[in-house]
Amino acid sequence: MRLYHRKTGVRLPDLPEDHPDFIAAWMKEENAGPKPTRHDTGTLGAACRLFEHSAIFRGYSDVYRNTMSKHLGDISGRYGKVKTSALRERHIASDLARFDGHAARTRLKAWRSLFAWATSEGGLMESDPSRGLRRARVAKSDGYPPWTPAEIAQVREAWPIGTRQRAALELLHWTGARAVDGRSLTRGMIDSDGVLRYRQSKTGSEAFVPMRTPLPEWCAELASDLDLALQAVDAIEGKPLLFLETAWGRARTAASMSNYVSNLARSAGVAKSAHGLRKTRLIALAEIGATSHQLMAWCGHLTLAEVERYTRLASRRRTVMGTERKQNLQNEDGFLQNGPVRG
Structure with a gap:
C-alpha cells in the first residue's frame, strides 16, 4: 500500500508506520511543508485565512475542522488571488465538477461554510454565489461493512x-x-x-x-x-x-x-x-x-x-x-x- 505525506504529496517509504526510517521521512516532510501564501485583502485567499482564524471555525470538531482546513487550503492555493467580489455561481460549479459523489458534497460544504461566514460575521461578501447549487447525487451504500x-x-x-x-x-x-x-x-x-x-x-x-x-x-x-x-x-x-x-x-x-x-x-x-x-x-x-x-x-x-x-x-x-x-x-x-x- 502506497502512503503519501498529506501536505506535500511526497511518497513515503514502503515500511511499517512505526519504523524509524518511515517516521524520519514523515517528519522531514512535515517540517518542510509548503509555506502559506499571503494574499491581498479582498481576495479569496485572504477570506480563507480569516475564516480559519474565526471563532466559528475553531468551534468545529477536530475531525471536521481538519477536513475543512484541507479544502480551504486547496481553494486558497488554486484561486487565492481571485477577488471575492468577482465570484459567481459558475465559478463554484466549475470547481465542484472536479469531484464526484461524497467528495463533491464535502467540497460544497467548504464553500458554503466559507461564504456563510464571509457574508455575515466576516462582512467580506454581500451574497453567497453557491446558494443556487445543488448537492451532488451519491449512490446508496451500506458504508463500511462490519467484521464477521x-x-x-x-x-x-x-x-x-x-x-x-x-x-x-x-x-x-x-x-x-x-x-x-x-x-x-x-x-x-x-x-x-x-x-x-x-x-x-x-x-x-x-x-x-x-x-x-x-x-x-x-x-x-x-x-x-x-x-x-x-x-x-x-x-x-x-x-x-x-x-x-x-x-x-x-x-x-x-x-x-x-x-x-x-x-x-x-x-x-x-x-x-x-x-x-x-x-x-x-x-x-x-x-x-x-x-x-x-x-x-x-x-x-x-x-x-x-x-x-x-x-x-x-x-x-x-x-x-x-x-x-x-x-x-x-x-x-x-x-x-x-x-x-x-x-
Whole structure:
C-alpha cells in the first residue's frame, strides 16, 4: 500500500508506520511543508485565512475542522488571488465538477461554510454565489461493512496476545471507538469505577465503556470480549499510558490508525476497516437487547435516530424467535440478516 505525506504529496517509504526510517521521512516532510501564501485583502485567499482564524471555525470538531482546513487550503492555493467580489455561481460549479459523489458534497460544504461566514460575521461578501447549487447525487451504500466472527478469529490467529496489532484489534473491537478516538485512549481515562470515559473528536459527546468493572447484567454475555481486550492491552511491554502507542512511544495520527488496522487485517487475509469494528460492536450490543440509550452511552451517539436502526432490526428478529435466542443468533455471520445496517 502506497502512503503519501498529506501536505506535500511526497511518497513515503514502503515500511511499517512505526519504523524509524518511515517516521524520519514523515517528519522531514512535515517540517518542510509548503509555506502559506499571503494574499491581498479582498481576495479569496485572504477570506480563507480569516475564516480559519474565526471563532466559528475553531468551534468545529477536530475531525471536521481538519477536513475543512484541507479544502480551504486547496481553494486558497488554486484561486487565492481571485477577488471575492468577482465570484459567481459558475465559478463554484466549475470547481465542484472536479469531484464526484461524497467528495463533491464535502467540497460544497467548504464553500458554503466559507461564504456563510464571509457574508455575515466576516462582512467580506454581500451574497453567497453557491446558494443556487445543488448537492451532488451519491449512490446508496451500506458504508463500511462490519467484521464477521470468522474474520475476527482469523485476525486473532494471525496476531497473538502480546503484539501491538492484537491490542489494536481487541481495544477497538471492545470499545467501538472510531480510529480517531481509539488512537488516543489512555489508561488514565478509566475512572475509579472502572469505566473508560472519553470525549469523541467527531461530535464532542462523551462515550462510556465498561473496562475494569463488573459488566451489567444486560451485557454480561460479552465478558469474553472484554477479557480478550484487557489481556491484549495489558500484555504490551511496560503497559504504556497510551493504549495504542507506536513502538517508539508516540501516538498515531487518525489516518495512520485507520491504515494500521486495515493493514493488520489485510496481512491476515481480511479486507476490513477500523470503522467496521465499530459497527460490529454496535450490532453485537443490539443483538443482545441493548436499548437505544445504552447504545448511545457506549458508542457516544448524540441522537436516538443514529442508533435506533440497530435496535429496531434486532427487535424485529427477536419477535419471531423462541427461547433459544442465543443459539438462533449464531448464524453463519453472527449479524443481523434482515437488512443492511449503516452508521
